[in-house]
Amino acid sequence: MKSKYYAEPFKIKMVEPIKILSEEVRLKKIEEAHYNLFYLDSEDIYIDLLSDSGTGAMSTEQWAGMMKGDEAYSGSKNYKKLVETAQKIFGYKYIQPVHQGRAAEKVVMPIFLGPGKYAISNMHFDTTRAHVEIAGARAIDCVVSDALDTETYSPFKGNMDTKKLIELIEKYRPENIGLIIMTITNNSAGGQPVSMENLKETSEIAKKYNIPLLIDAARFAENAYFIKTREKGYEDKSIREIVLEMFSYAQIFTMSSKKDAIVNMGGLIGIKDDEELYEEVKLKTIPLEGFVSYGGLAGRDLEALAIGLEEGIDINYLRYRIGQMEYLASRLDEAGIPYQYPVGGHAVFIDAKKLLPHIPYYEFPGHALAVELYKEAGIRTCDIGSYMLGNDPDTGEQLQSPFEFTRLAIPRRVYTQSHLDVVADALIAIKERAETIKGYKILWEPKILRHFTAKLKPIE
Ligand code: F0G
Numbered sequence: 028m029k030s031k032y033y034a035e036p037f038k039i040k041m042v043e044p045i046k047i048l049s050e051e052v053r054l055k056k057i058e059e060a061h062y063n064l065f066y067l068d069s070e071d072i073y074i075d076l077l078s079d080s081g082t083g084a085m086s087t088e089q090w091a092g093m094m095k096g097d098e099a100y101s102g103s104k105n106y107k108k109l110v111e112t113a114q115k116i117f118g119y120k121y122i123q124p125v126h127q128g129r130a131a132e133k134v135v136m137p138i139f140l141g142p143g144k145y146a147i148s149n150m151h152f153d154t155t156r157a158h159v160e161i162a163g164a165r166a167i168d169c170v171v172s173d174a175l176d177t178e179t180y181s182p183f184k185g186n187m188d189t190k191k192l193i194e195l196i197e198k199y200r201p202e203n204i205g206l207i208i209m210t211i212t213n214n215s216a217g218g219q220p221v222s223m224e225n226l227k228e229t230s231e232i233a234k235k236y237n238i239p240l241l242i243d244a245a246r247f248a249e250n251a252y253f254i255k256t257r258e259k260g261y262e263d264k265s266i267r268e269i270v271l272e273m274f275s276y277a278q279i280f281t282m283s284s285k286k287d288a289i290v291n292m293g294g295l296i297g298i299k300d301d302e303e304l305y306e307e308v309k310l311k312t313i314p315l316e317g318f319v320s321y322g323g324l325a326g327r328d329l330e331a332l333a334i335g336l337e338e339g340i341d342i343n344y345l346r347y348r349i350g351q352m353e354y355l356a357s358r359l360d361e362a363g364i365p366y367q368y369p370v371g372g373h374a375v376f377i378d379a380k381k382l383l384p385h386i387p388y389y390e391f392p393g394h395a396l397a398v399e400l401y402k403e404a405g406i407r408t409c410d411i412g413s414y415m416l417g418n419d420p421d422t423g424e425q426l427q428s429p430f431e432f433t434r435l436a437i438p439r440r441v442y443t444q445s446h447l448d449v450v451a452d453a454l455i456a457i458k459e460r461a462e463t464i465k466g467y468k469i470l471w472e473p474k475i476l477r478h479f480t481a482k483l484k485p486i487e
Contacts (some may be wrong), residue, residue: 028090031351031395032234032347032351032353032444033343033346033347033350035248035347036341036343036344036346036347037086038439042085042106042177045072045073045074046070046289047073048071048073048405050402053071053401054402056068057401057402059468061481061482061484062467062482062485063161063478063480063481063483064077064401064407064409065409065479067401067407068165072401072405072406072407073404073405073406074404074406074407074449074450075406075407075438076406076407076435077407077408077409077436078409078438079129079286079374079436079437079438080283080285081290081291082285082438082439082441083286083289083290083291083438083440084289084437084439084440085289085290085331085335086289086334086335086440087290089148089290089330089331089335090337091404092327092333092334093330093331094327096326096327096328096329096330097326097329098165098325098326099112099149099326100318100321101318101320103320103321104322104326105326105327105329105330106326107127108329108330108333109124109333110122111440112337113295113297113333114319116267116270116340117244117270117274117280117297118271118275118299119299120298120299120300120305121297121300121301121302121305121308122295122297122298122308123297123298123305123308123312123319123322124293124294124295124321124322124323124324124329124332125290125295125296125312125322125323125324126293126316126322126324127153127292127323128154128243128245128281128282128284128294129154129155129157129283130294130315130322130323131283131294131295131296132154132155133161133315134157134208134296134308134312134315134316135241135279135281135308136158136162136164136306137162137308137311138308139205139239139241140159140162140163140164140205141162141163141164143164143203143207144162144163144204144205145164145165145166145167145195145204146164146166146167146201146205146206146207147167147192147196147204147207148166148167148168148169148187148207148209148243148437149166149169149170149171149185149186149187149188149208149209149210149213149429150210150213150214151166151169151208151210151215152210152214152215152243152245153215153415153416153476153478154476155281157475157476160420160475161475164205167195167421167469168215169187169188169191169192170184170185170186170187170188170213170216171183171186171428172188172239173177174186174216174217174219174367175429175430176366177217177366177368177378177381177430178334178365178368180323180368180369180370182220182253182257182369183219183220183221183225183257183258184213184217184220185210185211185218185219185220185221186206186213186217186225187209187221187225187229189225189228189229189232192207193232193296194376194467195248196232196236201236201238202348204213204238205239206239206240206241206484207232207233207236207240207241208236208241208242208243209226209229209241209242209243210243210245210370211226211242211244211245211246211250211273212246212250212253212372212373215411215430216367216430216432217367217371217374217376217432218367218370218371218373218374218376219245219371220248220249220372222257222258223254223258223266223269223272223453226273226276226277227276229276230277231318239279240276240277240278241274241277241278241279241280241281242274242279242281243280243281243298244274244280244281244282244284244295245252245282245283246372247270247274247282247287248287248340249348249349249373250273250343250372251266251269251270251273251346252266252342252345252346252349253349253372254269254273254347256355264479265342266342266345267340268339271356277299278298278301278341279296279297279299279301279304280295280296281294281296282294282295282296284332284336287339287340287438288332288335288336289329289338289339289355289440290330290332290335292320293328293329293331294322297306319367349370350448351406351437351442351444352370352373352375352437354444355375355435355437355447355450355451356368356375357369358448358451359375359451359454361453362451362455362458363453364454364455364458365376365378365381365382365430367430367486371446373432373436374434374435374437375435375437376433376434377396377432377433377435378430378431379392379393379395379410379412379429379432379433380392380412380431382396382434382458382461383395383396383461384467386464386465387466388428388431389413389425389427390465390466390467390468390486391416391466391467391483392412392431392466393410393411393412393415393430393431393432394410394412394414394467394483395464395466395467395485396408396433396434397410397433399439399457399464399468400450400453400457401431403453403457404449404450404452404453404454406450407448408434408435408436408444409430409433409478410431410432410478411428411430411434412430412432413425413427413428413431414467415428415478417476417478418473418474418476418477424432435450439457465486465487466485466486467483467484467485467486469481469482469483
């Protein structure tokens with residue numbers, strides 16, 4: 028029998044109880060958390076969709092692998108297995124583990140970027156943007172305009188706008204562009220995929236101007252799945268073949284392995300073949316992350332990561348994974364709740380600008396909806412919009428994000444379809460009282476990455 032949505036290709040062996048607090052207690056908790064969902068205790072959350080990062084459930088194989096951790100300071104067997112596995116999957120000669128994605132960015136960005144330089148990306152994730160700026164450079168986003176229209180179907184809304192890319196390179200001069208960064212999938216645009224054609228074209232432009240192309244590979248497997256299911260000529264290729272081709276177009280990648288490699292902690296740097304660059308990466312990794320053969324991780328973590336890389340590219344797993352997003356999206360379609368359409372790979376991005384049109388960007392509609400979901404049903408999500416984007420580093424003025432999303436990030440192999448029904452029902456209830464929802468004002472904020480720690484209050 029063929030079901031509409033591909034069911035879990037696993038059964039559940041261990042469970043973690045969750046509880047729902049009363050509405051009265053939830054209202055108190057969110058006030059005590061200064062209306063910042065990052066300050067909530069996870070125990071006080073019923074369904075946690077704050078992030079799909081590091082929140083996945085490891086498999087029996089991964090847990091068994093944890094027992095095989097070789098905790099030698101140098102040259103552990105798990106390191107060897109990880110390097111060999113990653114070399115095979117990505118086709119890159121040099122693999123450096125680090126403790127998470129931003130650690131990879133911290134090591135790599137200053138090698139390519141400094142004051143007066145620019146990084147151009149289909150869209151920088153917030154920590155990527157932060158590391159570009161910490162290196163002294165400026166981050167420019169260059170996503171296709173299709174991404175801005177959340178209602179119209181387009182198969183690859185994560186793509187780089189290649190015409191604009193050329194204009195930007197000419198404007199800022201090629202010698203000042205330290206990196207071109209392709210984020211796959213494009214998290215900030217809604218977990219939207221990048222096509223093979225676009226990767227190839229971007230790579231040709233990068234080559235022409237002699238600018239290195241870096242892949243931000245956090246969700247590489249989900250991106251490969253979309254290429255297989257949406258791009259002509261790839262229907263019959265395996266995920267493995269697609270991944271190899273995708274990475275062949277870049278010279279280097281940084282990866283948060285906490286997403287598609289289904290581990291709770293870990294990251295990677297991959298270098299295609301530039302030995303000199305690898306030497307530089309090693310030199311920086313040792314003081315920042317630890318010796319080359321562990322890079323901020325325990326031997327057991329390296330083992331789990333090597334296994335997770337393989338599990339993350341399994342076609343049956345990916346069918347179920349993307350099927351979960353499609354199921355949740357179908358419930359929202361029925362209720363007329365706007366989201367970035369078609370649904371992305373790791374999350375449903377609710378279009379809060381459309382759902383709460385009375386809240387202007389500087390009062391953070393995406394954040395307001397996130398607070399409301401907690402109040403409604405103990406669901407934790409986050410803003411991907413002007414609240415997350417923050418202020419202009421030069422003028423200190425609030426930037427206006429092209430999107431005001433509330434992101435419902437789905438952890439891997441964690442929640443069932445019934446949990447997704449709870450989420451859909453909560454959104455439907457909120458939609459009914461949308462016009463009563465208020466915007467937010469920031470009472471305190473740090474200079475960068477403010478959404479983690481800012482304190483807010485609702486505007487009366
Ligand atoms: N790049 C992308 C595209 C990401 O989505 C993230 C993290 C990182 C880099 C940084 O990786 O967290 O391992 O240091 N994204 C998480 C999220 C936090 O919720 O989207 P990290």
